[in-house]
Amino acid sequence: MTVFACARCGAVLTAPVTQIALPVHAHHTYGHDLLPALMDPGTYAVDPEPSGPPWRPWSEIAVEEAEARGIFAPVHALSFGAPGAIVVAPGDTRGTVLIPERCDGYCMGLDGRDGPNLACARCGQEVATRIDDCSYWQAVWLVPHAVRRLIADGPARRTVDWETLAQLPGTPPIEHPGGWSPRWEAAIGAALAHLLAASAGMPVAVPDGLAMGAFGRVLDALLPPGPPAKRAALVGPGLPAVDPVPDIALVPRHPQTGEVWQPSHTAQTVPLAADVWRHLAFPHEGLPLPVSGRMPDGVLRDEPLPRHPWGSFRPGSTVFLHTLARLPAVRQPWLRKIYDQVNDHPYARPF
Template sequence: MATRVDDCGSWQTVWLEPEAVVRHHTGLSTLSPPDWDDLEHADHRIPPVEPDGRWSRRWEAALGVALAHLVAATEGCPVLLPAGPVAELLRHAIGRYLPAGPQARSVALAGPGIRPSHPRPDILLVPRHPLTGAPWRSDEGTVVPLDSGVWAYLARPDETSPLPATGVLPEGVLRDDYPLPPHPRYPLTPHHRAFQDTLARLPAVRSPQLLRYRDMCR
């Protein structure tokens, strides 16, 4: 009645056979779809590191897709990342796919709950809707969509400081109830197949400059 794809190198999906499945209404009330404001909830964030200390596969795939959109938006030109989690987590990955140099285009997070930054950035990293996949829209610049759980973590990362919010710990007091965050042995690297497949499907890839970029990536 269905075919399921569940492999480490592919998106998880289920294809139903139309002639073998009959749709019936259950009579139960349908839940309202998640709203953009739901992305601000702490339980929507996806940590970049798994409990075993490895990078999240969802982050690697989402970063590959977002990088393809970023390359298309910049036509392979350098970018300038904002300070904070975006630069700390994405600098290495973006450096593998975009060159460094002058006249870099500015990048910033945008989305629900984030005030517009000034001066206006050239490119905005915005979340995809968790249900429809549609990107959050903005009239302030070029939009690059990002997985909503990844975006939520970048916009509001977990609290990581073992120090109190105000003041300092008393002298001689050590904290042993606050585990150190896991650190993978290598920098975060995007899924290259996700990057290539996404870039190949973007209309902008047909421009001469991006065709040269794809040949260089090969």
């Protein structure tokens, strides 16, 4: 277990927390809603990329400099701030106070536009930025150079093995009262970038059902028409072997370690957030069976009615672009054309 303390005076700033992988939706904004906390209680994650000012526009960055940073397609601007920002749930912070003159936001809360807005309550050092405005995941981002890690008493959180992970419930794709889950939009957007790169520009067949709804319409719009030249399939712990071996394996990414599950065969892998992968691999819609007495678990109910979406699924374009810009394959002309098309019109269908 770890606690983070003020680098200046040593005051403890967080509850004991355990490191997990940075969620794929960490920088994904969504609609005009108040979103929940990005991190589960008792966890933290580290963003390996630089964040915060100074920023430099793409026009001032040489291609070689960008590629050394792992960026292979144009972005609006790049941060040249410190890497390694640490994110925790707002409820896991301790001993901090708001900096009143830095509490601006767009609508319903704080968006961090003015830089760090939390200070150490003991010495006044700027230590973190709290974000809780609409469209943003609620989070506290600790400034890397302003805090230091300390070992905390208590048992470390156990790493869940793949077999146990496959048995956990997945994240439903639809939220009340009928909107698609922002976690799904982000996860599918990131996986779509990898899936396009694995396609080599050829049509891809994806599994029927929810996977077709998530990927099929977008692939049809972005890839050339014609009979599928490659086949994608869900592969991972708890699933039977796929025969014949698919060209592309949609596999889970471990939420704690960030490890991507590796199949025994040689198919190209496309990582997918484990909670979304589980729902695709093991859908649980309930059984439409007549019953008497108390309704048992697992039976499709008519009250409340099953959730149905307002419209077709649309993956998150910002996460798609963020992921695709960091894949070397985007330098291929056909994929760069797709990137530029979406970058110029990020909210046009099918996004």
